[in-house]
């Protein structure tokens with residue numbers, strides 16, 4: 165195991181009971197803060213008849229109404245551009261972003277100076293230390309600068325901490341491969357999909373990224389970093405350790421993997437996390453799959469209280485070998501509760517299918533899952549492509565048969581598999597969209 169580094173050992177290893185009193189105090193303070201400053205929260209809490217002073221124990225938090233993305237979007241539509249959840253004057257904003265809007269209208273997000281240079285910075289200092297990144301490291305950022313937050317918070321925080329940044333935006337993947345060697349990058353970040361794609365590009369150039377100086381790969385934006393087979397593929401590609409990084413534009417950065425690599429920690433000093441049954445919205449036991457609900461305990465611009473981020477997770481509060489007492493998400497983000505689908509009476513997670521696909525030789529890293537319309541009597545179709553045009557038809561056929569067998573055994577029904585030509589499936593630089601629901 166790599167050396168364990170902390171941002172703040174005392175805060176990261178404190179006994180759970182002590183942390184809970186800190187969380188209670190911070191939750192109450194944030195709830196009072198939004199109640200005083202945001203018309204959206206004030207109306208909502210007044211309607212429910214709940215006051216910040218009603219929160220006397222952590223279990224009282226369950227009485228506080230949820231916040232959902234639709235409500236934030238609706239508020240911005242009615243009161244453009246920021247909506248009624250903003251708690252600071254708009255002129256205090258120093259950074260704006262918008263969500264990817266893969267599921268509809270993008271949400272506008274703003275950060276004041278304190279959130280950007282202190283809170284977001286602090287969140288990433290937990291990440292940086294947990295990954296073992298030092299000031300002497302060189303971070304390569306292979307991502308275009310834009311409205312999607314992606315790596316810009318991470319980059320800004322690491323830069324502020326003294327890490328050298330190599331901006332790899334507005335370049336071809338080939339140039340990026342060359343850059344990694346030329347600038348001696350020791351850390352690279354990206355979505356699992358793009359990181360693997362870069363590996364494919366390098367291979368075509370007859371270069372192995374494992375020969376670069378990259379020792380740490382930070383992966384975010386998709387569940388991949390915590391899907392065992394995907395993590396292994398990334399680690400083999402770069403000859404480096406791959407760590408998970410979780411956050412979203414609106415809730416900010418809450419989850420990081422430590423060098424133990426057994427689940428993703430939630431920064432419970434800056435967030436309050438709950439794991440609830442997506443249907444009943446009652447808490448589920450640790451070890452059971454539920455929907456993650458998060459509350460910001462520190463931010464100022466638009467703190468979200470009991471925000472349903474729609475990610476499915478499994479809590480683990482057992483002590484971690486790294487010494488942190490922060491809870492862990494076993495397997496990181498298991499999928500989106502919106503992406504989970506029911507088929508043949510089974511709850512199917514696209515990430516489970518990805519894991520199976522990545523265990524099969526001769527398949528590339530790209531795939532699509534096509535879910536037929538309910539009651540159409542059609543089977544689920546998985547679209548795959550060969551790793552390269554050199555894979556023979558016979559080898560591909562054997563791989564498809566093996567995949568169908570594994571799928572039947574592990575997911576419990578039979579899919580159809582369509583093979584397209586090598587390179588025939590779409591590539592993504594940001595969040596991949598591979599689940600297609602027929603309507």
Ligand SMILES: [Zn+2]
Pocket residue numbers: 422423424429484485486487488
């Ligand atoms: Zn740990």
